Amino acid sequence: MIDFLKRVFLIDILKGLALTFRYTYTRVYTEQYPKEKARLAERYKGAPRLNNDPETGETLCIACDLCAVICPEDLIVVGSQRDPESRKKVLTHYTFDTSRCLFCGLCQEVCPTNAVELTQDFELATYSRESMVWDRNRLEKGWARIEFGKDYHK
C-alpha cells in the first residue's frame, strides 16, 4: 500500500528532483581553464626539456643514448662526437619528436644525469607537423606556446 502511494505521488522522481535542486545552488566544480591556470601535479609528464647545469650552463646530457634506446617509439635521436682530447662523448644534436611521443616517461626515468625531463608544460598545440619535432635549442629553452587571451599569465 505504501509502495503504491509512493508510486502515485511520484516519490522516486521527487527525490531525484530534490537532489538536483540542492546541487543547483552549491559551488560549481568547473575550472575556467585558460583563464585559471591548470593545477598540475609535480610529476606530470608533459613537454620534454633538456636540462643544463644551473651553474655552468652546459648541458647535462652525456650522450649515452639510453633514452633513445628505451623509447618505445624511437623518437629520440642523439647525435654525439668523441672529443679527440678528452676522449669523452660530446652531444652534437638532440631531437625529440613530440608528435609521436607517448609521454610514458621512460626516457627521464632511464636518464643517468637527469638531463632529459618531462615538464609540467602541456600546451603543445602548434600549426605545423614539422614544428612538433623539437631540436636541442628548443628543448633547452622550453616551448613557446601559443597563448590564449592576454590575461592568461596573471
Place this chain on the structure above:
Amino acid sequence: MSDEEKPKRDSEAQKTAGKTDLKEESAVAEEGAEKPPVKAEEGTEKSPVKDKPAPKPKVKKKIPSYEDVDDDPVFQKLNEKVAVSVLSVQNFLDQSICTVSLDGLYELMVDLRDNADLDFNYLVDMTALDYLGDEQRFCLVYQLYSYKLGRLIRIKTRAAEDEVVPSVSSIWKTADWLEREVYDLFGIEFSGHPDLRRILLPDDWHGYPLRKDYDIKLQDQAWISSHLKIRKTPV
C-alpha cells in the same frame, strides 16, 4: 635494453622465433641460461634522485622449465577414445599445458566440456602462434576454465599452413569471434565455422599481420591507395 641490441631489434625476434620448436624448447632454455642478460654501464646509471633498483648481484636464478606430468587428474578422467590424441601433458609455472593432435582436437574439446567430471564450460581465450619455418607452422592455443574444478588448462595443437582446423564455435559460442580473429590475423582456416569473415581488418585486405613473415611496417598498399586515396606511405 642496451646499446648493442638496439639495431637488431626488428629482425631478432623473427630469427629466434624461426628456430624455436616445442621439441627444442629445453635446449633453447639452457642456451638462454648460459647467456645472462647483458648489462651496460651499470655503475653510472644509478642516479640519486630516482628510485632505481640497486645494481643486481649476479645470482643464478632457478629458471622455470617445462615439466612432464603423467598423473594430472584432469587428463586421467578423459574418455579413453579421445585420450589417445593427447600427445603430452606438461606443467610450466604451475600452468598445465596439454598438447593434442589436430585430428582428435574436436572430440577432445567436446569431451572436456561434456564430461561431467571435468565440465570445462568456459573457453577463456583462444589464439594462435606462428612458428615460422616449422613443418607444422601454427600452434593453436585454447585456454579453458572449469567452474566446477576451478582449474585453468591450456590445450595446444599444431597445424601446418594449409591445414584446416575444426571450429569449436559449436561447443563454445565464445569461439565464434575468436576464430574469426585468428583467421583474420593468422590466416588459419576453420571448418564448420558459421561465419568465417575477417573481423578486425577490412574484408578485402591482403595478408595476415600476425604472421612472423609479415613485417611490422608492411601494409596492404593496394588497399590503402584504393580506399584511403593516399599514395604509398613512406617506409
Place this chain on the structure above:
Amino acid sequence: MTFEETLSIYVFIPLVKIAVIVLILSGAIAYLTLLERKIIAHIQVRLGPMRVGWHGLLQPIADGLKFLLKEDIVPSKSDALIFTLAPMISLIPAFVVFSVVPFGSPETLEGPLRWVLSWFLEAGSVETVVQNPIASGGFVTDINIAILFVLSVSSVGILGVILGGWASNSKYPLLGALRSSAQMVSYEVALGFSIIGVLLVAGSLSLVEIVQSQQESGLWYVFVQPVAFILFFICGMAETNRLPFDLPEAETELVGGFHTEYSGFRFSLFFLAEYANMITVSAVAVTLFLGGWLRPFPNVEWLGFLDVIPSVLWFLIKVFIILYVFIWIRGTLPRFRFDQLMEYGWKIFLPVALGNVIVSAGVLLL
C-alpha cells in the same frame, strides 16, 4: 463608433501589440536557451556559457549568428519543398497561439493607451477606445473558442516535425517522425481531457473569461483541479518533446531524430520551435490553472499590496516558474522508451483524465 475609433481598436493597436509580442517572444526564446543551459549547468555543478559577454549573456546572439552563417544543406534525395517548409510549419503555430493568450488583465494598457492616443484622437474617442478590452487588454484578441484554437493550432506544429522527418528521406529522421506522430496522437487526447475539467468549472472556452472566473471564485484552478493540472503539465511536456519524452529527438538513440539532416538556419528554426512551444505550453498552463495575470489569492484583501506588481509581471513570473520546472525535470530524469511512453499515455494518463472529467462533472451536478 467613429471610423478612427474602429481603426484604432481593430487594426492599429492589435498590430502594434502583435509586433511587440513577436519581438519579445523571439528574444524570450533566445534567452530561454541560455537560461536552460545555465540552469542545467548549475544542476550539474558546471558554469555553462561564460565567455560571450558577462556570464555568457550574449551567447544566444552568437549562436543565432552562427546558425545564420552555417552552410545550408538540403540532402539531394530529400523532398526539397517540404524539407524547406517543415521548420516554418513547426515554428509559426507556436507564435500564433499567443494571439489568444492573455498576458494581462483587460485594463492593463488603459493608462499608457490614454496617454498615447491623446496625441491622435479627441478626448471622447480616446475614452471609447480605452474602454474597449480588445484595445486596452493585455492580449491581442479574445475569442470565445480560444482553447479549441490553442489546441488545434498547436497540433499543427507537430506536423512540421513529422514532415521534416519524412522529407529528409533518411532512416533516423523517419523513425523520429514516426515516434512523433504516435506521441502526438496519444498525448493530444489526454491533454484535451485534462482541459475539460477546467472548462467545466469555468463554464467558458475563452481564456480571458477563464482567468476572470478564477478571480471571481478567488481560487486558482490548480487547487480546484490538481489532477488535471499535473496531467496537463506532463502531457504538455510530451507535446513539446521535452525530456523524459524527447523520443522524436533522442540524440543518444536516433542521433538527432527528425532534425538529423537539418543544418544551419533551418535547424535553428526547429530549435526555436521547441523553445517557443515550451513557452506556449507554460503560458497556457498558467492561464488555465495558475490564474493567468492574477496575483496569488486574488480575493484576499490584506494581500492587496501584491497588486503593486502589475498583472503582466505576475503572468511572466508564473511562466518563468513553469519553465524552470521544465528545465529542472530535464536535468534530472532519464528518457522513456517508445512503447513505455505509449503505455503511460493510453493506460494511465487517458483513464485518469477521463476519470477526472467524470468526477468533476459529478461534483458540479450536485
Place this chain on the structure above:
Amino acid sequence: MEQATVLDTKVLEVNMGPQHPSTHGVLRVKLKLDGEKVVDADCVIGYLHRGVEKISENRSYINGVPYYDRTDYIAAVSNVYGYLLGVEKMMGIEVPERARHIRIMMTEFNRIASHLLWLATHAIDIGAMTVFLYCFREREEILKLFESLFGARLTTHAFRVAGLWKDLPAGFEQAVRDFINEFPHRVDEYEQLLTNNRIWLARTQGIGVISGEEAINWGLSGPVLRGSGVDYDVRKARPYGGYEEFEFDVPLGENGDTYDRYVIRIEEMRQSCRIIQQVIDGLPDGPVRGKAPRTLKPAVGEYFSTIEGPRGELGYYIVSDGSVQPFRVRIRPPTFISLQALRRLVKGHLMADVIAIIGTLDIVLGEIDR
C-alpha cells in the same frame, strides 16, 4: 500477380555507428529493424585496430608496456598490472610488499574510475544527463590522484617491472582517505537519482536478459557474468598480486538483466572502496621497487596471466623465446568477447534498448580492436 496487402512490411536496415553518440567509440552495428523491433544485429569492428599485439612483438618487455595502456584506455592501470604480473612471474621477480599494496590500491581506484565512466555513459545513453557529470566529477578526483602518483591521467604507464616508478607523493594518503570518506555518499546520490527511479527501472529491468549457463557459454566475464548469478571473480578464484590479503564481497545478480548489472557495478565501487580502505590503513613501509635486471630476458616459456579487470577477465598470454622481445603477447580482451553476445542480447528488443545493452556491456573499442 501477388496482391500486396496493407500490412506488408519491410525490414529496415539501420546503420548504427561508427559515428553514433552512444556506441562508445567507433563500433558499428548493422541493425535490422521491424518497425523499432530489432530482428538482427551484426557488429562491425576494427575501426580502431592498431595491432598492439604485433607492436608488442617488436618491442622489448619493458618499453612495450606503454602500449597496453592504450588498449583499454579507460582501465590503463589494470592493463599494465596484468601484463607486468605475467612478466614478473616469468622472470621470477619479487615485488616489495609496499609496491604490491599500492598496486592493488591503484588498480581498485582504476576500477572505480572505470565504473564511474561506465555509469556516466550508461546513464546519458538512457537520458539521465546529470548523472554523467556527477560521475565525471568523482572520476576527476581519481584522475588527479593518478596524476600526482603516475604523472599522467589517462594513459598512465602506471607500474614498472618489480614495482613502481616512485613512491607515493606527499599528501597522497590523506587525499585517498578524503576520497574514500566522501565517495560512498556520492554513490548514494547516483542511486538516489537512478536506482528507484521508475523510468530507469522501466528502461533497465528485463532488458538484455541472459542466463548464467548461457553467459558462461558466451564466455562472458566480470560484472556481466556476475549479473547472471555466476560467482566468478578472478580476484577470488585465482588470487593474484596479494588480493587474498584483503576482504571484499563479490556482488551477484539474480535476473541477469541490465538492472542487475547496474546494481552490481554500483556495489563493486563500494567494495573497491573497502579494499582501498584496508590498503591505506595497513600500508607497510619499505621500498617500492624491487630488484630486476635492466634487460628482461625471460627463459623460453609461456604464461597466461589473468586479472579481474573492471570489464571482466583480462588475460595476457605471454610467450617468450628467450630474447629481449616477447615472441607473442596475446591480450584476452574481456569486452571483445562480451560484445559478441550483443547479437544474442538485443534480439527482440526495441531500438532504444540496443543502446542500453551496449551500455551495459561496458565496451571500450580501444580494447576490442586493439
